Amino acid sequence: EDQVTQSPEALRLQEGESSSLNCSYTVSGLRGLFWYRQDPGKGPEFLFTLYSAGEEKEKERLKATLTKKESFLHITAPKPEDSATYLCAVQGDNAGNMLTFGGGTRLMVKP
Amino acid sequence: DAGVTQSPTHLIKTRGQQVTLRCSPKSGHDTVSWYQQALGQGPQFIFQYYEEEERQRGNFPDRFSGHQFPNYSSELNVNALLLGDSALYLCASSLWGDEQFFGPGTRLTVL
Numbered sequence: 617e618d619q620v621t622q623s624p625e626a627l628r629l630q631e632g633e634s635s636s637l638n639c640s641y642t643v644s645g646l647r648g649l650f651w652y653r654q655d656p657g658k659g660p661e662f663l664f665t666l667y668s669a670g671e672e673k674e675k676e677r678l679k680a681t682l683t684k685k686e687s688f689l690h691i692t693a694p695k696p697e698d699s700a701t702y703l704c705a706v707q708g709d710n711a712g713n714m715l716t717f718g719g720g721t722r723l724m725v726k727p
Numbered sequence: 728d729a730g731v732t733q734s735p736t737h738l739i740k741t742r743g744q745q746v747t748l749r750c751s752p753k754s755g756h757d758t759v760s761w762y763q764q765a766l767g768q769g770p771q772f773i774f775q776y777y778e779e780e781e782r783q784r785g786n787f788p789d790r791f792s793g794h795q796f797p798n799y800s801s802e803l804n805v806n807a808l809l810l811g812d813s814a815l816y817l818c819a820s821s822l823w824g825d826e827q828f829f830g831p832g833t834r835l836t837v838l
Contacts, residue, residue, distance in 0.1 A: 620769075650826065659731070659817050659829035660770070703769055712783040713758070713824055717769030 618643045618708040622718035629694055629725050637689040637702055637721045645709030649687050651680050652703040654720070660703055694725045729754060731820050731830035739836045740808050748803045748833045752820030759801040760827055761793060762817040770817055776801055777823055805835075813837045 619642040629635055641649065648667055652660035664673045666682040673680050677698065679690040689702055701722045705715040732751045740746050752759050758777045762770035772785035776795035795801045799820075805812055813836050819827035 622769075648826075652829070657815075657832075657834070659733075659831045662826055662828055665826055705769075713775055713821075713827075714760070714772040714783055714785060715762075715770075715819075715827060716772070719767075719769050 618706055618711055618716040620704055620706055620716055620718035622702075622704050622721050624721060625719065626722040627724070629691075629723070631695055631725055631727050632693045634690070634692045634694070636691070637723070639687040639689070639704030639718055640685060641687070641704075641706045641718075643706050643708035643711075643716075647707045647709055649682055650705045650707070650715065651678075651687070651689055652705065654701045654703055656701075663702075691723070694723075696725050696727050699723055699725045731818055731828055733816075733818050733830040733833050735833060736831070737834045737836075739838065741838050742808055742810060744808050745804065745806045746808060746835060748805075748816050748818075748835070750801045750803070750818030750820075750830060752799050752801070752818075753828055756820035756822055756828075757799055758821045758823050759795055759799065760819045760821070761801070761803045762819065762829075763787075764815040764817055764832070766814075773803070808837045810837050 621640045651663040654660045664680040701720040703720045705717045760775040761773040764770040774784040779795045790806045815832045818830045821827045
């Protein structure tokens, strides 16, 4: 059974204070690892897909990296508008097309 | 280009009732997946429809059923509602096997 654990559960940063969110996963074989951003009461917004260890993707102040056991979402010089819950999900070889999500990291960026 | 749409936005039902939620996928997508998200948790996979058939199912009871229409839109039906069914119900669309894009969700409250 695929499993995803995200840490920390919540993170408070000052504007401009860079940090990283962690996503640890267990899958029989990784087809893809996905990062989403979710604002309160809304649906998750797709950010990145990573397929193999060593892969990196960037979008504005966000950079996602992948190893064989975990992924990191690095946030550089965050702004208050980056405040949201960040969700990590995996798609495993034996799981068809379903996504298995972690519990998310709630990020709060103070001005 | 319209993204994934869901209706209704909010719904209040009482225990024992039945509910139907609707989803229209993003233009060009042929696969619809449904997820349940309890407050403060990550989404959990309910099932996925492709070519009007249920292709994969998560760990949800038979009270949860669905349908996909020829135009790729989909419905989620929940019978004999329980208090524990209160959640945000998310629809995600994709091309078969590709990244899933989520709609805004339907907030279901069971009293």
